[in-house]
Amino acid sequence: MSSLARAAAIVVALATVTPSASAERLGIGRVPSPAEIAGWDIDARPDGHGLPRGQGTVAQGLKLYDSLCASCHGDFGEAVGRNPELAGGIGSLTGPDPRRTIGSYWPYAATLFDYLRRAMPFGDAQSLEIDELYALTAYTLFLNDLLPTDGRLDQDSIHRLKMPNADGFVSPDPRPEFPPKAPCMTNCTSEIRIHSRARTSDGAGGQAR
Amino acid sequence: MGEDGKAPGRREVMRLGLAATGAVALGTQPAAADPRNLPPNVPPWSKGLGVGVGSAPYGRPSPHEDHVVRRTVSWLTATPHSSVSFTPLQALHGTVTPNGLVFERHHAGYPLIVPEDHRLMIHGLVERPLILTMAELARFPSVSRLHFIECTSNTGMEWRGAQMNAVQFTHGMLSCCEWTGVRLATLLAECGVRPQAKWLLLEGADAAGMTRSLPIGKALDDTIIAWAMNGERLRPENGYPVRAVVPGWEANLWVKWLRRIELGDQPWHSREETSKYTDLMPDGKARQFTFVMEAKSVITDPCPENPLSEHGFRMIGGIAWSGNGKIARVDVSVDGGRNWRPAELEQPILDRCLTRFRMPWRWTGEEAVLMSRAVDETGYVQPSIAELRRVRGLNSVYHNNAIQAWHVSPAGKVDNVQLG
Structure with missing residues (x-):
């Protein structure tokens, strides 16, 4: 299939996926039990799908954050070294040094809960209770001035909270940006100007932070 | 990464063809040969016995090729557990990347998974959820396909100006393998896809629980759930015992150590498809779900x-x-x-x-x-x-x-x- 035909086929499939229950089954494997699925099904979506019941406060989150998170992310989410910065950066996305933090860039608070649940603390993933995860989510939002000092968060309030950059994303993909053309073969430029030169051959002496 | 490159510091104008062509000090010379091994002399390896068979049950490259290795950039990331290594493109031949040189990108180190203790689970908007052992997975009809794999960030350090003076670092988040596994469409047929299902969540079993949302059209078209690369089981750092292969699309979608596939009616907006792997434009808006790696x-x-x-x-x-x-x-x-x-x-x-x-x-x-x-x-x-x-x-x-x-x-x- 040509790639154009494939792209068209994908679009069609997206629009008209039909159940394949009629296809012949091979009978390999088994149906997992509800308990097996529940043990691994940890994802949470911005529309509330998968968010477990629970709650936590900014105050509870502060204690957890200071003992589990601050060593990498800094006391105020400002980051230590090259670890991710969690707070600040509002208004920086159109500037020369955009800072993509939870407050300035992340479109959904539920994504934060989902990510904390599956991946944090770094090196001790899936170790926190549900209420602790809501508390940490609440505290991280507090660091971004998105919850007050006495704020709390639960499975319902988390997706009522509109993040500052919630409308900052566009899809579908607008590419290709450059239409097909016959490439130039001769006398394509008049002057060859070197705009920049590499400064480092490996990471050891690199200047970029 | 790559967002940190500084703007170029100077501009230069070069006029081609004006350079001197006289005697020049030339670049790197190969290591000097030992004349005792060169004709008319006969080297020792032409006289004595070589190494016996079986001395290396799993063979290694010649020690004289030990410079051909994956390399890392020390200042790029905070920790080696969430980092990247680069394929030495400058030393490779043909189109297949040897397994030991395929680039790595992990978010929490690579897990050492016991295959008997690993399961692949498929659930959500399906008629019949499915859980498979690795032995059961390998019983499905398999396909083998040669495809490149490229990190979305490949060449990302070069946006603001030339930065890395090595093709290994400018382009080495790129490899190419023959992948063997079962078409995801075959597994989905076994489960029965419900009509409302439009997206799949792919989730890894590493300590990052890496997740990405995949449109169902791509899942049914050519996505492979692979257990082998270049003729042998996946290497641990490349997803052992099972990973996704999503031909032509950014490597972050090729979830490694795959443990779970959930079908849903919308994308999940996971951390890796919102705060990362989105493309910030000059107007402050970011493109999301930009999957294809263009020519x-x-x-x-x-x-x-x-x-x-x-x-x-x-x-x-x-x-x-x-x-x-x-x-x-x-x-x-x-x-x-x-x-x-x-x-x-x-x-x-x-x-x-x-x-x-x-x-x-x-x-x-x-x-x-x-x-x-x-x-x-x-x-x-x-x-x-x-x-x-x-x-x-x-x-x-x-x-x-x-x-x-x-x-x-x-x-x-x-x-x-x-x-x-």
Whole structure:
């Protein structure tokens, strides 16, 4: 299939996926039990799908954050070294040094809960209770001035909270940006100007932070 | 990464053809040979017994090739557990990347999974959820396909100006393997897809629990759930015992150590598809779900690691690839893009696979700027960095598929430059 035909086929499939229950089954494997699925099904979506019941406060989150998170992310989410910065950066996305933090860039608070649940603390993933995860989510939002000092968060309030950059994303993909053309073969430029030169051959002496 | 590159500090004008062509100090020379091993003498390996069979149950490259390794950039990441290593493209041949040299990208280190203790679970909007052992998975009808895999961040450090003076670091988040596994469509047929299902969540079993949302059209088209690469089981760092292969699409979707697939009616907006792997545009909006790796090419010989050591014949060679199909042509310039000549393409040319190109050149010591430009079967022409910047600015980090320029000095030194 040509790639154009494939792209068209994908679009069609997206629009008209039909159940394949009629296809012949091979009978390999088994149906997992509800308990097996529940043990691994940890994802949470911005529309509330998968968010477990629970709650936590900014105050509870502060204690957890200071003992589990601050060593990498800094006391105020400002980051230590090259670890991710969690707070600040509002208004920086159109500037020369955009800072993509939870407050300035992340479109959904539920994504934060989902990510904390599956991946944090770094090196001790899936170790926190549900209420602790809501508390940490609440505290991280507090660091971004998105919850007050006495704020709390639960499975319902988390997706009522509109993040500052919630409308900052566009899809579908607008590419290709450059239409097909016959490439130039001769006398394509008049002057060859070197705009920049590499400064480092490996990471050891690199200047970029 | 890559968003941190500083703006270029200076501009230079070079006038090609004015460089001196007299005697020059040439670049790197090979290590001096031992004359006792050269004719008319006979070396010891032609006299005594060699190494017996079975001495290396799993073979290794010659110790004289021990410089051909994955490399890392120390300042790039906070920890080696969430980091990347780069494939040594400058030392590879053909189109298949040896398993030990396939680039790595982990978010919490790579897990050492016991295959008997690993399961793949499929649930959500299906008629019948499914859980499979690795032995059961391998009973499904399999396919083997050659496809490149490229990190969305490949060449991302070069957006603001030429930065890394090595093709391993400018382009080495790229590999190409023969992947063997079962089509995801086959597994989904076993479960029965409900009509409301539009997206799949793929989740890894590592301590990052890496997740991405995949449109169901791609899942049913050509996505493979793979357990082998280049004829052997996946390497631990590349997803053992099972991973996703999503041909032509960004490698972050090729979830490794795959443990769970959930079908849903909308994307999940996971951390990796919102705060990362989204492309920030000059107006402050970010493109989301930009999956395809567009046509790209790079000259791997000469390159900064492979300078010119002597005048005369040199075959310019490199690789080209496109996430939108087959490579249709590659043009090569030795004068900074003023004039181009079509390169010869090595057969077979496969869909969304590396393609080798080459063009003979006779270098007489003149200053030169070498460039390659790929065109794929859709007619898409690999853009210049200036064209990309005009549309996307300097901060989009990902999907940099710009034409690469290598400057050749009269001494034969090769440097990464950007033309403006």
